Amino acid sequence: MNSENIEGWNEKQKILVVLAHPDDPEFFCGAMIARWCGTGHEVRYCLLTQGQKGTQDPDMSPEKLAIIRKVEQQNAANLLGVASVEFLDYVDGELFPDNQMRLEVVKVIRRWQPTILVASDPRNLFPTDRRINHPDHRAAGQVVIDAAFPAAGNPSFYPELVKNDHLPPHTIREVWLSATAQPNLIVDMTAYFDRKLEAIHCHRSQINEDGSV
Numbered sequence: 001m002n003s004e005n006i007e008g009w010n011e012k013q014k015i016l017v018v019l020a021h022p023d024d025p026e027f028f029c030g031a032m033i034a035r036w037c038g039t040g041h042e043v044r045y046c047l048l049t050q051g052q053k054g055t056q057d058p059d060m061s062p063e064k065l066a067i068i069r070k071v072e073q074q075n076a077a078n079l080l081g082v083a084s085v086e087f088l089d090y091v092d093g094e095l096f097p098d099n100q101m102r103l104e105v106v107k108v109i110r111r112w113q114p115t116i117l118v119a120s121d122p123r124n125l126f127p128t129d130r131r132i133n134h135p136d137h138r139a140a141g142q143v144v145i146d147a148a149f150p151a152a153g154n155p156s157f158y159p160e161l162v163k164n165d166h167l168p169p170h171t172i173r174e175v176w177l178s179a180t181a182q183p184n185l186i187v188d189m190t191a192y193f194d195r196k197l198e199a200i201h202c203h204r205s206q207i208n209e210d211g212s213v
């Protein structure tokens, strides 16, 4: 399927991508983000962790890697045309979809008021027969979906956000799930694939010298 309006949108959308790690947006859905930015939609990122465990090098400190990965993520976002990038600074590998994290995601949703939310599919335990999905990807998907409904749009959830932070309830129109094992939309992204690869290559700390990941 490669029709012009695969999304069925007739107006510009505000799209918020909330995923676990710096590099997840580009690996999971970089071509789609390139398409959305290129067709005039506003795309923003929120990454839950700093990605500070994304190394096998015992000499790399978590603090140093976090700084490197934030810069890499900003570079990739710039290349794709993303409007802003923010980090909630949870520790890589330690995401658990609890109420505190849901509150933090609701804050981000209510602040940006997106029409479209992009999350990762929390049901994806085994992406292939030979791979286990990173637990942060599942936890992030769970907490973001739970934040989207009903918490973000219901005034009974976190009334202090309305009172103290001027963040009124906001209802998301659509949730799009990336990194799913059960796709219900197949789109030919050939036109945006080179752009996705370019963006992935901004994450230099995550790519081996031979170009593998």
Ligand SMILES: [Zn+2]
Pocket (backbone or CB within 6 Å): 020, 021, 023, 024, 134, 137
């Ligand atoms: Zn990841």
